[in-house]
Amino acid sequence: MATYWDLKHRLGKAINAHDLQAVLDCYSPDAVYVTPSGVAEGLEQISWIYEQLFKSFPDLHLTPWFELGDCENPAVTEWTMTGTHTGPLLLPDGRELKGTGRPITLRSTCSTFVENGKIQTHREYFDQLELFSQLGLGLTEPAPK
Template sequence: MPDGRQLADRVLNAVNGHDLERLSACYDDDAVLSTPMGDCVGREQIARHWESLFKGFTDMAMTVWNRVECADPGFTEWTMTGTHTGPFPLAGGGVASASGRRITVRGCGACHAKDGLVVAHRDYFDLLELYSQLGFSLVCG
C-alpha cells in the first residue's frame, strides 16, 4: 500500500502528464487539498482544481528539486512553470483571460496518506508572485 511519499510522487507524475483520471485515483473520496487559492474538499473538487490549472496553463509542469524521504507526509519542494494560455480562476471567484505570460513559481507540498490514498494535500507557494508574473498589480486604497 503506498505511503505519503509514494503518493506525492504519483500526484506529481499525474500532474505533469495532465492526467486527471490518474490524479483522481490518488485521492480519497473525502480528501482535502489546501492551496493559497483556497480549499478543495473531495475528489471531485480536487479534480476540478487541477483541470482548471491545466486549462489555464496548457504546458504546466512541476519540476521537483527536493524530496524529503519520509513515509508520511510525503514532502516535496518544486518549481511550477507554464504559459498562461487559457482562462485561470482567481482566488475570490474571478477569472483571468489568457495573457500569454510565462510563470515560474517555487513552492512545496505535503501529502498525508491513509489506506493507500491521499487524505490531505497542502501546497504552499507565493500567490502574489504568481499574480505579479501574470501582470496583476497590487492596488491599495
C-alpha cells in the same frame, strides 16, 4: 500497497501528464486539498481545481528538487512549477483573467498525508503575489471605507 513516496511520485507524474483520472486515483474519496487559492473537499472539488489549473496552464510542469527524505507521512516536497498562462484563470475576487501568454515559474512546497494507500490531505504552498506579478497583475490601493 504503495509507499507514501510511491504515491507522491505517481501524483507528480499524473499532474505533469495532465491525466485528471490518474490524479484523482491518488486521492481518497473524502480527501482535502488545501491551496493558497482555497480548500477543496472530496474528489469533485479536487477535480475542479486540477481542471482549472490544466486549462489555465496547458503546458504546466512540476519539477521536484527537494524531498524531505527522513519523513514519510507527510511526504514533503519542494518543487518548481512552470507553464504558460493561455487559458482563463479565476482570481480571488471572482473575476476571470483571460490568457496572458506569459510564462510563470513558481517555487512551491507541499505536504501530502496518506491513509490506507490514498492521499487524505494534500497541502500546497506558493506565493500568490509571485504568481500574479508574473501574470502582469499588480497591487492596488485599498478601496476607501
